Amino acid sequence: MTPSPTSSADAVVVGAGPNGLVAANALADAGWDVVLVEANDTVGGAVRTAEVTAPGFRNDLFSAFYPLAAASPVIQDLHLERHGLAWEQAPRVVTHVFPDGSATPIERTPEATAAVLEEQAPGDGDAWLEMVEQWQEVRDPLLDALFTPIPPVKAGTTLARRLGTDGLLEFTRLALLPVTRLGEERFVGEGPRALLTGNAMHSDLPPDAAGSGLFGWLLCMLGQxxxxxxxxxxxxxxxxxxxxxxxxxxxTVRTGARVEAVEVSGGRAVGVRLTSGERIGARRAVLADVDAPTLFNRLVGDEHLPEAYVRALSRFQWDHPTLKLNWALDGPIPWRSPEAVGAGTVHLGVGRHGFIDHSAAMATGRVSREPFVLLGQMTTADPSRSPAGTESVWAYSHLSHSLARDEVGLEATAEGMRRVIEEAAPGFAERVIAEHVQRPADLQAANSNLVDGAINAGTAHLHQQLVFRPANGLGRPETPVVGLFLAGASAHPGGGVHGACGWNAARAALGAEKAVRRRLLRTAWSRLLPS
Incomplete structure (x- = not known):
């Protein structure tokens, strides 16, 4: 028998990352008494900021730019501007810088981007505008389909009706294309191809993998x-x-409160136990913004799960580790490429074939000779991030799992990243006031969901998406334990700050409660009515 809890609530939400925060808000809006518990002393999960380089320089420790949040109906419906949130935009969205110093940007308007592409390769400007027109046609039903549980019946029906049979087949093909093939089919020049591929590699999909085209296309179109x-x-x-x-x-928010276990009684989640020994009961549900292996194997325990589910979870695949460098600079980055000036996000280090080489290095466990680097110019995007005339900067690169805790390999990767930036911006190193390194183990220590620096809570490969996320099932937040809902990015639709995983879990919990009430009501009526 489970001992009586120290306190109780309608729901306990474990983890105050963006998904946990969204789930907690949704339940509170429904009138539930909700306790949100977070192991760290600060809420946010992978949405956090601190001065880790030099005084006055605010560095985003994990994620930094949020196109998914800006487009997500889940986040937008929270009306966070009423609670102090304001957004900033860099003059340019993203720029890809090639090793020879040439560069291609996504500008703030489709017309401006198309003009640059047309100048670089005749015909590409019109091709870009055609892609934007396709995006505008599918935007709303597609986002609804992506951010709702499987199957997205209403959104899928709207999408199919809008596209028609031929259009739906064409879009399905796009969704399955490798991003390299998508770029080759749509564009002549290397610029837009690199923009698509670089954005696809925000996930862990290699550029020749099925489905990578959808990721690249989606981020480019959101950026536009x-x-x-x-x-x-x-x-x-x-x-x-x-x-x-x-x-x-x-x-109620409880920070500095690490959960030791999800308590299960009679096959139902009934609360949580903290490492302090305190117990918090959950009268209606437990929602976990926690990676799937940690939730099920450690916090719940295999003994409470069907054997087939435990077996499926044993095949869970993480996305690639991340190495992140943060800098305080005494001035702007001295780019060789004018197109990189004013870009919030800069992709650099590789040309067309470099993407493949970098992915091959990750697949074979070696240090990438020419790493693909993603860089953020935060003061360029938001002047409040550092003193006037300076720049707060980060850069990261993905690497193989075998290098995640290999100090020699990590330093070689970091040095490769520094070299790539110095080649693109000669004099960069001379502007560095301070540097702060976040190794994969550091990322995990700061946020336990980022296991070995994997930032998307599981691979984005097709074998672990949709009904296969996080394991064989329905692609929904419900779990084999009654009253326990997976609210983290290991659930569909996966990584990114969009809040959908938390929102879907909250909806499932509310729906389960309504279903219970309906069953009780039917039982009560059956007892009252004559037989």
């Missing part, structure tokens, strides 16, 4: 639609606004 916005003052501002909204709705 809503930009790559960043919260004024730092990523932490987004998390703080969510927390303020939740507490204003009556919710």
């Amino acid at each position: 639609d809503v930009g790559f916005p960043t919260p004024r003052g730092g990523a932490q501002s987004l998390a703080d606004a969510m927390e303020r909204r939740f507490t204003a709705a009556g919710g």
Whole structure:
């Protein structure tokens, strides 16, 4: 028998990352008494900011730019601007810088981007505008389909009706294309091909993998639609606004409270036990913004799960580790490429074949000779991030799992990243006031969901998407334990700050509660009515 809890609530939400915060807000809006527990002393999960380089320089520790949040109906419906959130945009969305110094940007408007592409390769400007027109046609039903549980019946029906049979087949083909093939089919020049491929590699999909085309296309089109916005003052501002909204709705936040176990009685989640020994009961549900292996194998325990589910979870695949460098600079980055000036996000280090070489290095466990580097110019996007005339900068690169805790390999990768940036911006090193390194183990220590620096809570490969995420099942937040819902990015639709995983879990919990009430009502009526 489970001992009586120290306290209780209608629901306990474990983890105050963006998904946990969204789930907590949704339940509080429904009138539930909700306790949100977070192991760290600060809410936000992978949405956090701190001064880790030099005084006055605000560095986003994990994520930084949020096109998915800006487009997500889940985030937008929270109206976080009423709770202090404001967005900033860089003059340019993203620029890809080639090793020879040439560069291709996504500008703030489709027309401006098309003009650059047309100048670089005649015909590519019109091809870009055609792609934007395709995006505008499918935008709303597609986002609804992506951000709702499987199967997305209503959104899918709307999408099919809008596209027609031929259009739906064509779009399905696009969704399955490798991004390299998508670029070759649509464009003549290397610029737009690199933009598509670089954005696809924000996931862990190699550029020749099926499905990578959809990732690249989606991020490019979001960048052209809503930009790559960043919260004024730092990523932490987004998390703080969510927390303020939740507490204003009556919710309770407990930071510095690490969960030791999800308590299960009679096959149902009945609460959580903290490492302090305190117990918090859950009268209606437990929602976990926790990676799937940690939730099921450690917090719940295999003994409470069907054998087939345990077996399926044993095949869970993580996405690639991440190495991140943060800098405080005494001035702007001295780019060789004018197109990189004013870009919030810069992709650099590789040309057409370099993407494949970098992916091959990750697949074979070697240090990439020419790493693909993603860089953020945060003061360019948001002047509040550092003193006037300076720049707050980060860069990261993905690497193989075998290098995640190999100090020699990590330093070689970091040195390769520094070299790539110096070649693209001679004099960069001379502007560095301070550097702060986040190794994969450091990322995990700061946020336990980022296992070995994997930032998407599981691979984006097709074998672990949709009904296969996080394991064979329905692609939904319900779990084999009654009253326990997976609210983290290991659930469909996966990584990214869009809040859908938390929102879907909250909807499932509310729906389960309604189903229970309906069953009880039917039972009561059956007893009252004559036989």
